[in-house]
Amino acid sequence: MFKEYYNVIGVMSGTSLDGVDLACIKFNISERWTFEICQTETISYPENWQDKLNNAIHFTTDELNELNLEYTRYLASIISEFIIKHKLSEIDAICSHGHTILHQPQNGFTLQIGNLPLLGELLNCKIVCDFRVQDVQLGGQGAPLVPIGDEILFSEYDYCLNLGGFSNVSFKEKDKRIAFDISPVNTVLNYYANELGFPYDDAGNIAKSGSVDLDLLKQLNEIDYYKAAYPKSLGMEFVNQTIFPLLHSFSIDNKDKMRTFVEHIAIQIAAVCIKPNAKLFVTGGGVYNRFLMQRLQLHLSAIDVVIPDDKTIQFKEALIFALLGVLKLRDEVNVLSSVTGAKVNHSSGTIYNELL
Structure with a gap:
């Protein structure tokens, strides 16, 4: 039996490099889905991170792997500070998009950094992330997911x-x-x-x-x-x-x-x-x-x-990735084949610390 109430954090970083959007979302699923956007914050990227993320498209595989590790640690610190600052508790999951570096669905490839298992280890919380990869593997564009x-x-x-x-x-x-x-x-x-x-x-x-x-x-x-x-x-x-x-x-x-x-x-x-x-x-x-x-x-x-x-203007994408995470936890469809061109509708994403 699935829960009717979820308290989750949606995390989104977009290609415009405005920063990391974080939103604590409360979902109520009874007769229909309703939501409340509670605490929110955008953490602007410092100049060194803007430079790294801008130039990463030209990185070698080894450089990308190192960046992925470094960014995962950075993202974990941002999320941790958000939780502490807003005194958040009883969090069902952190639902994180990561940051897109490479998106080549025509070549069967997409890369969002910040989605390593290390994120779950550092935050000691249930994590739902990496929503795009499965769709590309199923022949889809991996986007849009909203x-x-x-x-x-x-x-x-x-x-x-x-x-x-x-x-x-x-x-x-x-x-x-x-x-x-x-x-x-x-x-x-x-x-x-x-x-x-x-x-x-x-x-x-x-x-x-x-x-x-x-x-x-x-x-x-x-x-x-x-x-x-x-x-x-x-x-x-x-x-x-x-x-x-x-x-x-x-x-x-x-x-x-x-x-x-x-x-x-x-x-x-x-x-x-x-x-x-x-x-x-x-x-x-x-x-x-x-x-x-x-x-x-x-x-x-x-x-x-x-x-x-x-x-809603500023944090709709964080809201939606929070929703994608909840749908994944419920093993319900969160990616539509009519949108991405994948072979089938599916429930995409990776869950870390599932037993927490």
Whole structure:
């Protein structure tokens, strides 16, 4: 007999390198799933860790193994401090995504560091982690994983959109949940903000001061990925091999590149969210980019754009990975084949310290 109440910690680190998101979540599973986002915190990466995680895509196997060990220790210390600081007790599990370094589903490979058994040893708590590997082994993209949460927790919305390192969307089509990555977002905008000496583009003001380069915009919109059928997903490989070479080939100001890319993001999202009078639920750090949201709402004039409370905006992914962990503990489906392209729906993830 499964429990009706779970007290878990969701842990997420995204490709935008904003930091590690931690959220204590209470789930109630009686007639339907309900949740409460309790204590939350984002631990920003210090500069040395940003550099390591940015450059890790070029590491050798031995260097990656060492980084994985080092990052697992670092992640354990962050989680431990979060538990102590907020005086958390009776934790059923820590559900951790880790940090994606390599994502090559076409080659049958994905790597999220921080998911070693050492995490369970250091925290002496039940751990559920490494959610993507099994899906790739089953022929799936290993992403996106959030849509099962949209299905269970946010089904009243026609579209669920996340604006983070990448934009991704989930929606129902012919009674099946469909989801895929749409385009890069903060992975590109943050890069150019960094070039200008800023950690990010506050409220989108830098991009707003630029001008759209119509030739660049046209070439961005013609990239093959956007014409490809789903399931499909994006990683930093796409940004480094396709997006940056194109952007770097244009001798225009960075603010103009950012302005053009904001328009590109809005156009690509609008090309996907086409149901008239639909409700679009938007979360992720990109929501705070006011200029991006203005451009998005302009391109989605027939759609009701719904922005939730700050905790949900900032910690939805940590919430969903907490949910994935609970589903894994219950041996219930937490990855949808209609979303990832895997052979079957399945319950993915690794459990450490299962008997605790």
